[in-house]
Amino acid sequence: MFPVQITSLGTYLPARRVANAELAESLGIAPDWITRATGVRERRYASDSETSLVMGAAAARDALANAGLAATDLDAIVGASAGPHQTIPCTAALLARELGLPDGRAACFDLNATCLSFPFALHTVAAQIATGIYRTILIVSSERASRSLNPQERESAVLFGDAAAAAIVAPTPSGRASAIWGGRFATHPSGADHTVVLGGGTGYHPNDPATTPEMNLFRMDGPRIYRQGARLIGPFLDEFLRAIGWTRVEIAALVAHQASRHAIDLLTDRLGFTPAQVVNNLPLRGNCVAASLPLALAEAVATDRIRRGDRVLLGGSGAGLTLGALALTY
Amino acid sequence: MFPVQITSLGTYLPARRVANAELAESLGIAPDWITRATGVRERRYASDSETSLVMGAAAARDALANAGLAATDLDAIVGASAGPHQTIPCTAALLARELGLPDGRAACFDLNATCLSFPFALHTVAAQIATGIYRTILIVSSERASRSLNPQERESAVLFGDAAAAAIVAPTPSGRASAIWGGRFATHPSGADHTVVLGGGTGYHPNDPATTPEMNLFRMDGPRIYRQGARLIGPFLDEFLRAIGWTRVEIAALVAHQASRHAIDLLTDRLGFTPAQVVNNLPLRGNCVAASLPLALAEAVATDRIRRGDRVLLGGSGAGLTLGALALTY
Numbered sequence: 001m002f003p004v005q006i007t008s009l010g011t012y013l014p015a016r017r018v019a020n021a022e023l024a025e026s027l028g029i030a031p032d033w034i035t036r037a038t039g040v041r042e043r044r045y046a047s048d049s050e051t052s053l054v055m056g057a058a059a060a061r062d063a064l065a066n067a068g069l070a071a072t073d074l075d076a077i078v079g080a081s082a083g084p085h086q087t088i089p090c091t092a093a094l095l096a097r098e099l100g101l102p103d104g105r106a107a108c109f110d111l112n113a114t115c116l117s118f119p120f121a122l123h124t125v126a127a128q129i130a131t132g133i134y135r136t137i138l139i140v141s142s143e144r145a146s147r148s149l150n151p152q153e154r155e156s157a158v159l160f161g162d163a164a165a166a167a168i169v170a171p172t173p174s175g176r177a178s179a180i181w182g183g184r185f186a187t188h189p190s191g192a193d194h195t196v197v198l199g200g201g202t203g204y205h206p207n208d209p210a211t212t213p214e215m216n217l218f219r220m221d222g223p224r225i226y227r228q229g230a231r232l233i234g235p236f237l238d239e240f241l242r243a244i245g246w247t248r249v250e251i252a253a254l255v256a257h258q259a260s261r262h263a264i265d266l267l268t269d270r271l272g273f274t275p276a277q278v279v280n281n282l283p284l285r286g287n288c289v290a291a292s293l294p295l296a297l298a299e300a301v302a303t304d305r306i307r308r309g310d311r312v313l314l315g316g317s318g319a320g321l322t323l324g325a326l327a328l329t330y
Numbered sequence: 331m332f333p334v335q336i337t338s339l340g341t342y343l344p345a346r347r348v349a350n351a352e353l354a355e356s357l358g359i360a361p362d363w364i365t366r367a368t369g370v371r372e373r374r375y376a377s378d379s380e381t382s383l384v385m386g387a388a389a390a391r392d393a394l395a396n397a398g399l400a401a402t403d404l405d406a407i408v409g410a411s412a413g414p415h416q417t418i419p420c421t422a423a424l425l426a427r428e429l430g431l432p433d434g435r436a437a438c439f440d441l442n443a444t445c446l447s448f449p450f451a452l453h454t455v456a457a458q459i460a461t462g463i464y465r466t467i468l469i470v471s472s473e474r475a476s477r478s479l480n481p482q483e484r485e486s487a488v489l490f491g492d493a494a495a496a497a498i499v500a501p502t503p504s505g506r507a508s509a510i511w512g513g514r515f516a517t518h519p520s521g522a523d524h525t526v527v528l529g530g531g532t533g534y535h536p537n538d539p540a541t542t543p544e545m546n547l548f549r550m551d552g553p554r555i556y557r558q559g560a561r562l563i564g565p566f567l568d569e570f571l572r573a574i575g576w577t578r579v580e581i582a583a584l585v586a587h588q589a590s591r592h593a594i595d596l597l598t599d600r601l602g603f604t605p606a607q608v609v610n611n612l613p614l615r616g617n618c619v620a621a622s623l624p625l626a627l628a629e630a631v632a633t634d635r636i637r638r639g640d641r642v643l644l645g646g647s648g649a650g651l652t653l654g655a656l657a658l659t660y
Contacts, residue, residue: 002461052532077517079442082418087478087530088548089522090412090442093650097519104562107515108650109450112409112420112440120439127457131332133513144532148417183463185437187407189427192419199536200417202382202474206529206536206546216536218418232434320423320438 002126005178006330007069007168009298010062012055012142013285014044014162023158027151034158039261043161043286045146052085055164056142057098063138063166071099074168075134079110080121080141082290082319083148083197095140107134114195115257115318116185117141117290118165119326122314123183125169140166143289148197150217159260160218161286165294177309183326184240188232191321194225226262229317234271237315240325246311248272253306257316258282258292279305290318306330332456335508336660337399337498339628340392342385342472343615344374344492353488357481364488369591373491373616375476382415385494386472387428393468393496401429404498405464409440410451410471412620412649413478413527425470437464444525445587445648446515447471447620448495449656452644453513455499470496473619478527480547489590490548491616495624507639513656514570518562521651524555556592559647564601567645570655576641578602583636587646588612588622609635620648636660 019042020031035041046055056079064071077099079091086094092108113120118141125137142164149157172178198204199216206216241247254277256267264280267273281296288295293314300306308330315325349372350361365371376385386409394401407429409421416424422438443450448471455467472494479487502508528534529546536546571577584607586597594610597603611626618625623644630636638660645655 082420084442084531085533087527088412088525089444089649089652091531093444093517093519093522093652096517097522101517101519103518103520104516104566104653106517107450108443108517108652109447109454109515110440110442112414112442113438114419114423117439120437123463124439124454124458127461127463128454130461131457133453133457147532147535147538185439186434187423187426187431187436187438188433189423189431190433192423192427195418197417200530201414201421202477203415205477206541207543208477211536213537236434319419322419322423322438323434 002130002180003172004126004129004169004180005172005176007170008063008067009301010059010066010166011295011298012058012062012164014046014050016045016047017042018045027154027157029154037155038159039264039282040159040286041283044163046144046162052081052142052144053094053098056095056140059142059164059166060095060099060138060140063168067168069168071101072105073136074106074138076107076137078121078125078137078139080117080139080290081143082112082114082117083143113185113318113322114320115289116322116324118294119183119314119324120185122169123326126180129169129171136168136170138166138168141291141294143291145289148217150214153219155222156218156220159287161288163285163288163291163295165291165298167294177329179329181244181327185322185324187320187322191228194321195220195319222260228321229263230266232323233317236323237271237325244327246327250311251277251313252310253277253279253300254313255279255293255297255300257318258285258287258296259316260287332460332510333502334456334459334499334510335502335506337500338393338397339631340389340396340496341625341628342388342392342494344376344380346375346377347372348375357484357487359484367485368489369594369612370489370616371613374493376474376492382411382472382474383424383428386425386470389472389494389496390425390429390468390470393498397498399498401431402435403466404436404468406437406467408451408455408467408469410447410469410620411473412442412444412447413473414440443515443648443652444650445620446646446652446654448624449513449644449654450515452499452510453656456510459499459501466498466500468496468498471621471624473621475619478547480544483549485552486548486550489617491618493615493618493621493625495621495628497624507659509659511574511657515652515654517650517652521558524651525550525649552590558651559593560596562653563647566653567601567655574657576657580641581607581643582640583607583609583630584643585609585623585627585630587648588615588617588626589646590617
């Protein structure tokens with residue numbers, strides 16, 4: 001158990017709301033089908049000026065303001081997104097510039113565990129803080145998924161949205177119960193092809209004539225992800241909760257990666273959680289890739305759905321295919 | 331100080347050697363100029379079948395064999411490269427598949443601090459191992475820089491090479507002096523534009539008509555990097571060595587990021603290290619981005635240049651601009 005807390009959270013949502021009616025018209029499908037298939041009624045799309053850096057820095061400023069801290073108080077910045085702003089340098093270094101950090105102040109790095117990047121980063125920085133490497137760390141997840149939607153694959157084209165969320169993580173002050181109890185992440189390489197963006201790297205280089213435009217877009221096999229995830233997540237969560245000594249009833253809130261309506265429904269239908277426990281922002285946000293989970297967490301804290309002292313379980317499945325869970329007292 | 335050791339190292343070099351004469355002819359420059367400007371006489375270029383996954387997995391198998399371990403002994407895999415194989419999923423998950431890891435065995439994530447990704451990952455996993463999160467971790471740095479060379483920018487086009495290197499990191503067995511003493515990393519956002527690959531992410535998306543082919547290639551301002559790095563690295567190293575209580579004479583080997591001839595010369599000319607201390611594989615390997623440092627370290631260990639019990643300093647500067655140093659007893 002790490003004596004480490006989430007000091008504050010912050011968010012940024014692009015102004016532009018995209019309702020199902022708009023997508024239905026452009027994709028030639030029924031609005032009802034979108035709601036039924038994905039659970040999403042509306043999502044946000046970033047404008048050209050709302051880059052993942054602009055969104056990430058806005059969420060970071062919100063988190064800093066909520067903590068009463070300045071950017072100069074940060075010892076490290078973690079870019080915890082599935083997709084970078086550019087290949088080099090890492091997104092965290094570009095965020096540092098966007099936030100106006102002075103030279104030499106913070107260590108900047110990106111940590112990528114695709115959709116689970118935020119809880120994975122939280123677990124990692126808990127160890128860094130507990131061992132005294134850093135004291136105050138900013139984690140930023142910012143995703144501009146709308147840049148990589150394939151209109152030919154309507155299941156994923158209607159699922160994703162853009163957003164950014166950020167958290168300040170620091171040692172727990174004395175007298176407060178906040179803690180990171182532990183985390184567990186397990187990759188299942190047999191599912192590595194279930195969710196892909198093939199392009200962007202050296203495997204399918206943007207300048208390679210063999211790289212097609214489709215390779216630079218999301219390709220998801222929703223039914224296979226669901227089947228594999230649904231089979232594995234129950235035993236995975238049971239084992240994790242046993243290991244940290246939690247029972248389901250002690251959990252005030254379960255904040256899962258907002259992968260899809262079916263993934264969220266699974267939590268109550270088959271995994272033994274009550275609807276009151278499950279935080280769900282999918283209908284108005286869509287699946288915002290790595291920003292989904294911290295955004296849902298931040299919104300739940302902002303609306304007092306999660307309060308100091310509450311036991312909170314973060315988790316879900318992401319591309320990899322990776323299952324993850326992290327237990328914390330907020 | 332973390333009671334954590336590098337259990338073993340592994341490497342992979344593409345078969346194809348590219349001498350200065352070959353590049354000089356294709357770029358229309360003098361072979362002498364390449365040696366003088368960069369210190370590189372030869373570098374390796376990957377073939378089409380030597381993807382960063384193929385190279386990374388080969389280096390990982392080499393490290394596993396050197397440790398007498400199987401892939402199933404790994405609790406986590408860290409992809410520690412500046413450039414990914416593809417955008418989603420993370421490179422570590424793809425490496426897990428390449429290595430034949432069974433489902434659910436290891437946690438896979440990428441950690442990116444550009445050229446300093448390896449020492450940054452080593453510092454991070456030391457904290458993860460010391461706090462009991464993982465026991466045996468594989469770090470893989472694999473770079474296919476030759477995919478992103480701009481023939482119009484000859485200074486960088488002749489500098490880079492392809493390679494992969496890997497390390498197994500684990501708790502130090504009793505009776506051995508191996509340890510990670512500490513690390514320090516500091517980003518200087520004013521240098522964020524000195525080394526870039528703008529493309530590959532959502533900022534300059536591969537499918538955006540405004541993204542030019544040049545944006546998907548390295549763009550480096552060597553003189554500015556050198557000036558900023560040379561001004562900062564002395565005080566940075568002095569402060570780091572003071573903090574961990576090391577003097578220069580105690581250091582058996584200094585393994586720096588093989589950024590350029592000028593960066594390596596600086597270590598002996600102005601930073602107080604002797605030529606015997608400085609490990610230098612630049613002439614035959616080139617700058618292999620994040621793979622450079624672990625490759626130089628692995629080659630120094632393989633040739634008994636570094637032995638168990640030696641104090642070793644890793645460090646240098648990378649895109650960001652980030653300075654870094656990590657002290658270990660091998």
